[in-house]
Each structure stands twice: as structure tokens, then as C-alpha cells.
Amino acid sequence: MSRDVANLVSRVGHVATIGRMELDRDDPRPPYQQVAAALRAAILGRTFQPGEQLPSQNELATTFGVARMTVQQALRIIRDEGLTVSRQGSGVFVRERAARPAGLRPHIERIFDAEKVTIDFVGFTSETLHGAITEPLDKIRSGRLTPRDIRIRILLPDMSRPLALPVAVSGDEAASARARARSAAISARHVGAIRDSVEELQDMGLVRSATVESRVHGSAPLFKAYILSATDVFFGFYPVREHEVRDGDDRLATYDSLGRDSELFHYTDDGDPESPGTQFVAQARLWFDSMWDTIATKVTP
Structure with a gap:
């Protein structure tokens, strides 16, 4: 990533938002894995606090300059890692106990x-x-x-x-x-x-x-x-x-x-x-x- 996630986070109400970021073209990982890595770092580094709502899929797609499908793949990865939980009709939230995932x-x-x-x-x-x-x-x-x-x-x-x-x-x-x-x-x-x-x-x-x-x-x-x-x-x-x-x-x-x-x-x-x-x-x-x-x-x- 071109800049650290933590330096790009702002908040509107209770929802965190992230400024525009660019994927690293020299990174051999697919874009969805790069996005997942950035979100994982933000969660484990407490940029996003336990219980806090993540930005919407559309906002994340704009943030990273990727398709919404790429964001969905990234969110699926961090969900499967136990870092987030989806609430129907509300969005994606950092799990309350995400600070200690099983790895x-x-x-x-x-x-x-x-x-x-x-x-x-x-x-x-x-x-x-x-x-x-x-x-x-x-x-x-x-x-x-x-x-x-x-x-x-x-x-x-x-x-x-x-x-x-x-x-x-x-x-x-x-x-x-x-x-x-x-x-x-x-x-x-x-x-x-x-x-x-x-x-x-x-x-x-x-x-x-x-x-x-x-x-x-x-x-x-x-x-x-x-x-x-x-x-x-x-x-x-x-x-x-x-x-x-x-x-x-x-x-x-x-x-x-x-x-x-x-x-x-x-x-x-x-x-x-x-x-x-x-x-x-x-x-x-x-x-x-x-x-x-x-x-x-x-x-x-």
C-alpha cells in the first residue's frame, strides 16, 4: 500500500471511513488479498475498534480503486478469520473479540x-x-x-x-x-x-x-x-x-x-x-x- 491505513482513517458519526489508497503494483498478491491485508492490519492495529462498523462495500471499492467484487472477496477472507461479523441490513462490524483471533x-x-x-x-x-x-x-x-x-x-x-x-x-x-x-x-x-x-x-x-x-x-x-x-x-x-x-x-x-x-x-x-x-x-x-x-x-x- 502507498500509505499506512491508520493515517487515512476518519470518522463520520459512528462509521469509520478511509481516504483514497492505491494498491501496490509490485505486490504479487491478487488485489483482493492486498485489500484483505490492509483491513486486517487496521483491525488488529485497533484502527477499527472492536464492535465498530467498517465502511460500506462501495466506499471500500472507491478507497482502494477496485471492483466491488474484489471488496467482497476481501471481506470474506477477514470474516473467515474471525475478525468481522455481518449483520443483515446493517453492515460489517469488527468482532468484539477480534483482538485475539485463533490465527x-x-x-x-x-x-x-x-x-x-x-x-x-x-x-x-x-x-x-x-x-x-x-x-x-x-x-x-x-x-x-x-x-x-x-x-x-x-x-x-x-x-x-x-x-x-x-x-x-x-x-x-x-x-x-x-x-x-x-x-x-x-x-x-x-x-x-x-x-x-x-x-x-x-x-x-x-x-x-x-x-x-x-x-x-x-x-x-x-x-x-x-x-x-x-x-x-x-x-x-x-x-x-x-x-x-x-x-x-x-x-x-x-x-x-x-x-x-x-x-x-x-x-x-x-x-x-x-x-x-x-x-x-x-x-x-x-x-x-x-x-x-x-x-x-x-x-x-
Whole structure:
């Protein structure tokens, strides 16, 4: 960036605004990642205070001289990092506890610096996983990261059968089925994108092997977990909220698991078999493998 974000912030009422900034043309990162980095720095540096509203998408697009779609991608990144929360009809706000994020993305990038990369993910739709691995994959394509083998396993709820979540507030099963179908479509889109982008690396000769597998199970989505190279686990519960979603031309009120509101907790295998972190990682791996090898059903591309 041409100037520090903190020097460009002013406020109108309770909403922070930023003056015009230019992206660094010599920065190899895509524009959306540069915008995300600037907003991340502003949030963690307390330029934007916890609970404070960010500028609108249109204002951010003008600020950085980018398209609104670029801003949306950047906001999705910092939302997935747990730095912000969206409030329907109000805007995007810095999370109250954003000063102490779990730091999932730096850990994911770190494991891609090793020769062998393994990620086991259990969650709702894999949307956050897709966002978290985008930057490391870009760095592999540009030669800045050089893993040899990548294996990703994705464990998701089977939305083809009745589940406790998502469910229509009205209790109508037909409406609940539509809500599940919507979630299934989101899952399929992100799993497909992950598979295409990872397996492409092998096709391009950038890695020796690259596999993405996905399976589904019959439990409701109540938590998410990332098991990174069998040594680190990021775990968070899904809070259940009443949430209105688009259903064709209509709006559907549902009770849903909202991943963007999950607080991730980090556990590390530190080599001490008696430490809580090591035990949690071991139990998380055991649970994932037990689900994967028994009641989970393979999903074909």
C-alpha cells in the first residue's frame, strides 16, 4: 500500500471511513488479498475498534480503486478469520473479540511450507476451508511454496436426508428440505472448487500428488474442526441462530448453524503425551478417522 491505513482513517458519526489508497503494483498478491491485508492490519492495529462498523462495500471499492467484487472477496477472507461479523441490513462490524483471533490462516500457510500437507476438515459446507487455502495455493502456483504431496479430507453433513439443522422455523418439512438443498448446493460448489484447484497442481507438475476426498454423514452440523498435518487442531462450535435465506424469489426463515460466528480454539500436539493439547489432537484424529471409516459415505465428484 502507498500509505499506512491508520493515517487515512476518519470518522463520520459512528462509521469509520478511509481516504483514497492505491494498491501496490509490485505486490504479487491478487488485489483482493492486498485489500484483505490492509483491513486486517487496521483491525488488529485497533484502527477499527472492536464492535465498530467498517465502511460500506462501495466506499471500500472507491478507497482502494477496485471492483466491488474484489471488496467482497476481501471481506470474506477477514470474516473467515474471525475478525468481522455481518449483520443483515446493517453492515460489517469488527468482532468484539477480534483482538485475539485463533490465527488459522497463518498455520495453514505454514503447513504448506512442508513437503507433505494433510488437512482433515469437518464442518458445515467447507466454505471457510476453501477461503483459507486460497492464498497458499496461489503461492504454490507462483513457486513461493513447494510442497510435494497434498491430501485433503472433507467430512460434511448429508443434506439429502432430514437433519436437525438447517430447519425451517415454521417446522414445515418441505421448507426444511429446501433449506437443506440450498446448503447442499453451497457445499458442492466449494468442495468442487477445492478439488479442482488442488488437483490442478498435480496436473501442472507443481506437486507430486494431490488428492481431495469428501464424505458425508447423517449428523447435524454442530461444530467445525481443522486437523492440520496431524499436529494442530482448530475447533469451534457452531452457534444456532434464526437466519433468513433466499429461496428462489422468496425468503425462508431457518434455524441454522452460522460458521462466521464460530470462535476457534487452537490445540497443539507438543510432544508431551500428558498435555491437554496433545490429548485433544489425538482424540480429534481418532474421532475423525472413526467417522470417516464407518458411517461416512463417499461423495463422487
